[in-house]
Amino acid sequence: xxxxxxxxxxxxxxxxxxxxxxxxxxxxxxxxxxxxxxxxxxxxxxxxxxxxxxxxxxxxxxxxxxxxxxxxxxxxxxxxxxxxxxxxxxxxxxxxxxxxxxxxxxxxxxxxxxxxxxxxxxxxxxxxxxxxxxxxxxxxxxxxxxxxxxxxxxxxxxxxxxxxxxxxxxxxxxxxxxxxxxxxxxxxxxxxxxxxxxxxxxxxxxxxxxxxxxxxxxxxxxxxxxxxxxxxxxxx
Amino acid sequence: xxxxxxxxxxxxxxxxxxxxxxxxxxxxxxxxxxxxxxxxxxxxxxxxxxxxxxxxxxxxxxxxxxxxxxxxxxxxxxxxxxxxxxxxxxxxxxxxxxxxxxxxxxxxxxxxxxxxxxxxxxxxxxxxxxxxxxxxxxxxxxxxxxxxxxxxxxxxxxxxxxx
Numbered sequence: 001x002x003x004x005x006x007x008x009x010x011x012x013x014x015x016x017x018x019x020x021x022x023x024x025x026x027x028x029x030x031x032x033x034x035x036x037x038x039x040x041x042x043x044x045x046x047x048x049x050x051x052x053x054x055x056x057x058x059x060x061x062x063x064x065x066x067x068x069x070x071x072x073x074x075x076x077x078x079x080x081x082x083x084x085x086x087x088x089x090x091x092x093x094x095x096x097x098x099x100x101x102x103x104x105x106x107x108x109x110x111x112x113x114x115x116x117x118x119x120x121x122x123x124x125x126x127x128x129x130x131x132x133x134x135x136x137x138x139x140x141x142x143x144x145x146x147x148x149x150x151x152x153x154x155x156x157x158x159x160x161x162x163x164x165x166x167x168x169x170x171x172x173x174x175x176x177x178x179x180x181x182x183x184x185x186x187x188x189x190x191x192x193x194x195x196x197x198x199x200x201x202x203x204x205x206x207x208x209x210x211x212x213x214x215x216x217x218x219x220x221x222x223x224x225x226x227x228x229x230x231x232x233x234x235x236x
Numbered sequence: 237x238x239x240x241x242x243x244x245x246x247x248x249x250x251x252x253x254x255x256x257x258x259x260x261x262x263x264x265x266x267x268x269x270x271x272x273x274x275x276x277x278x279x280x281x282x283x284x285x286x287x288x289x290x291x292x293x294x295x296x297x298x299x300x301x302x303x304x305x306x307x308x309x310x311x312x313x314x315x316x317x318x319x320x321x322x323x324x325x326x327x328x329x330x331x332x333x334x335x336x337x338x339x340x341x342x343x344x345x346x347x348x349x350x351x352x353x354x355x356x357x358x359x360x361x362x363x364x365x366x367x368x369x370x371x372x373x374x375x376x377x378x379x380x381x382x383x384x385x386x387x388x389x390x391x392x393x394x395x396x397x398x399x
Contacts, residue, residue, distance in 0.1 A: 004383050005241050070386065074345055145273040192376065207387075211399055214383035218375035224301050 003209050020219075024201050033198035039103055045087050045099065048218045049183050049203040053104060056197050059194045060231045062106060063095055066212035068203065081205050086155070092173045095187075097198070101177055106233070107188025114168030116183050121175060126167050129160055139166055186189060237289065238384045239280075239362065242377070250368050251277070251377075257284070257360040258336075266329055267322070273308035275365045276300065278377045281318075281338075281395070282360040291360070292339065294395040299366065301373035308363050330356060343397040359390050 010016055016093055020079070024030035033051070037043055048068040052060045068082035089097055093108040118124040139155040151157060179186055203212045223230045239253060273279070276299020282291040298311035312318050319329045320339050326367040331337040331349070340354040366374060382399045385391045392399060396397040 004380060004387065008380060009245055070392070070399045072343075072345060072392070076345060078392045096287050098301055108240060156278045211379070211383045211386065213399065214376075214379040217373065217379045221301060224373075 003103040004214065007209065007215075008218055009173070011218045012225075015199070016222055017219065020201070029202040031202075032198045033200045034102070034193040034196045037099055037193060043099055045089055047087065047200060047202075048082055048084070048205070048212065050201045050212050050219065052199040052201075052219065054197050055191075056195055058231070059229055060233055061193075061223050062104065062196075063234045064216055064223070064236070066204070066216035068212045070205075070211065072187065072188075090173050092171055092176050096173070096176060099175050101180075102193035103180075103181065104191045104193070105176075105187035105189070106191070108186065109188070110168050113169065116186055117171055117175070117179060119165050120182060121172075122177060124166075124167060126164050129163060135163065135167065139163060140172060195230060238248045238381055240326065240368060241384075242364070242380065246372070250366065250371055252365040252367060254365060255360065256362075258356045261334075261356070263327065263329060267377045269361070270309055270313050272366075273312070273363055275307055275367070277308055277373055278364040279308050279312060280362040280364075280381070282362065283354055283358050283394075284360050285355065285358040287305040289385065289389045289391050292385060292391065292393050294393050295378055295385075296342075297374035297378040299374045301333065301370060301376075303369040308365075326339075333342065338395075341397075343395070347385050347395075353365075 010019070021030055029049075049066075051063070051065050051067065052061065053063040068084060069089075070079060071083045089099055093110065093113075095106040095108070096102065097104045097216045110146070118126045120140065122134075124138075129135055136155050140154050141156075143149060143154055146153070146218070155163065176186075180190070184190065201215065203210050203215055220234075223232045243251065243253065254269075254273070256266065258266070258294075278295065278297050280292055280296075281294040283293045284291055296311070298308045299306040313321070315321065315324070316339050318341065320337060321344065322328045324339075325331070325337070327334065329336055332354055333353075334356065335353040336356045337349070338347075340352075341347070364377060366372060366377065379399075382393070382396065386399050
């Protein structure tokens with residue numbers, strides 16, 4: 001790969017994706033993460049680059065995600081290292097991967113799954129906002145922890161709809177594996193890692209040619225152009 | 237330079253380049269240009285007082301890989317856009333000093349009025365029209381340009397906050 005332009009040109013050729021894997025393998029910059037989790041319990045979760053989750057046998061692409069962006073600070077200076085605010089495993093919606101359990105879960109529904117979470121862990125009925133006093137106290141704590149407290153966001157001033165959104169959005173991802181055991185319906189689909197390949201292309205700050213975002217966008221467009229070959233479930 | 241490379245990658249049937257700068261002081265010409273950007277693609281704002289690639293101060297996108305209603309016109313124009321509309325400011329897109337004035341960028345970063353203004357002859361806008369559906373996405377073209385700027389020219393456009 002000479003540069004970003006060559007990479008882009010290559011993406012219009014057949015076999016682009018699998019050639020890319022081979023190239024990254026040669027340069028020791030590729031792992032099948034699903035396979036890695038089988039080999040060791042001691043998995044380093046930190047990851048910089050692009051991750052593609054796909055079915056082992058069917059050409060279904062479940063997810064394409066980029067991890068690592070160069071950002072500008074509030075004082076307008078640019079950061080020279082990636083902003084790694086979250087690890088790939090720390091997302092719970094719309095999908096998540098559970099490394100210890102070796103599972104990928106898809107289809108978290110904010111209202112349905114969020115309500116189950118609130119009922120199990122907080123004893124809250126989100127739809128009816130009961131018990132109201134407990135919910136109020138909980139939302140007040142969240143507001144008080146905010147650095148930039150806005151009056152309009154104080155629970156005295158938010159609508160019932162906003163309160164429901166806040167309750168459904170405040171999820172501790174660490175509780176997801178346990179909740180999944182209690183109620184498997186929190187996700188639409190749960191797929192075992194043995195059925196998956198998780199392509200991880202390592203791209204860090206020092207990469208000569210690529211940012212993770214650009215790399216992932218080119219791959220995404222490639223899958224979208226080749227809908228005869230791939231089924232793209234990631235609808236971004 | 238980057239746009240020339242992009243043009244070479246794609247066919248003329250896929251993309252088309254449009255340029256605007258103030259050849260005279262008529263603000264109507266700017267709004268006419270914006271009004272004609274009725275397609276998806278990428279828009280680039282430039283500060284011509286800078287040299288070469290450093291002229292690029294912002295890269296943005298509008299629309300999707302598939303056919304959609306989002307156009308550059310309805311992304312940059314209007315009350316949520318980058319400029320004060322003629323309803324918001326009598327000299328729009330100029331300020332009272334008759335310099336070109338940006339209203340805001342989609343970022344938490346706070347810019348002063350001075351930082352958001354340019355001498356009108358220093359302002360230039362380039363748009364990349366994506367003419368075909370289901371070939372390439374505006375977000376991919378935008379990330380290509382930002383990737384090239386950062387990795388090959390060590391340039392992070394002044395008003396972009398994420399690459």
